[in-house]
Amino acid sequence: MHDFNAIARAYIAAWNATDVASRAALIEKAFTANVSYRDPIMQGDGHAGIDALIAGVQGQFPGFRFSLKGDADGFADTIRFSWALGPEGVPSVIEGTDVCEIENGRLKSVTGFLDKVPAR
Template sequence: MNDFNEIAEAYIAAWNAEAGSRNELIEKAFTADVAYRDPIMQGDGHEGIGGLIAGVKGQFPGFVFTLKGTPDGFADTIRFSWALGPEGVDSVIEGTDIGLIENGRLKQVTGFIDKVPAQ
C-alpha cells in the first residue's frame, strides 16, 4: 500500500533541495526511468528531473514549493496539489500533479498549472 503523503512530501523535498542534496532526494522520490511532463517543460530520468529543478530554482530564486491540501490516490496513482512562491506570502504559481507510483517512488508525473501570475 502506498503512503500518498510520504510520496508527495518526497517530491516537494526534491524540488526544494539545494544542489548539494538534490541527487539524493531525487533518487528517493523518483524511479531511475521517471518521465515528467507539464505544459511548460519535460524531463526524463534522474538527470532530467535534476535539470528541471535547477532551472526552476534559477528562474525563481528564494521561492519554495509547499503541498496544498492533502494528497490522495488509489492503487498506483497519486494526485496532489502544490504552491510555489516566496516563503511566508501567498503563492505565485500553483499546480496539480498526477503520478504513477512504482515501489513507493514516482515513475511518471503529469503536471497541470492551475495558477500563474497575470501577464
C-alpha cells in the same frame, strides 16, 4: 498500500533542495530511474532530467519554495496532489496539481497541471 502523503512530501523536498548533492539523493529517493515528467511548459526524463528541471525553476524563481496544498490522495499506483510555489510568508505565485504513477513507492511518471500562473 502506499503512503501517498510521504510520497508527495518526498517530491516537494526534492524540488526545494538547493544543494546539488542533497538534491541528487532526494531525487533518487522520490523518483524511479526512468521517470518521465510532463507539464504544459517543461518536460524531463530520468534523474538527470528531473534535476535539470528543478535547477531551472530554482534559477528562474530564486528563494521561492514549494509547499503541499492539503493532503495527497490516490488509489492503486496513482497519486495526485496539489502544490504552491512562492516566497515564504506571502501568497503563492504559481500553483498546480500533479497526477503521478507510482512504482515501488517512487514516482514513475508525473503529469503536471498549472492551476495558477502569473499574468505575463
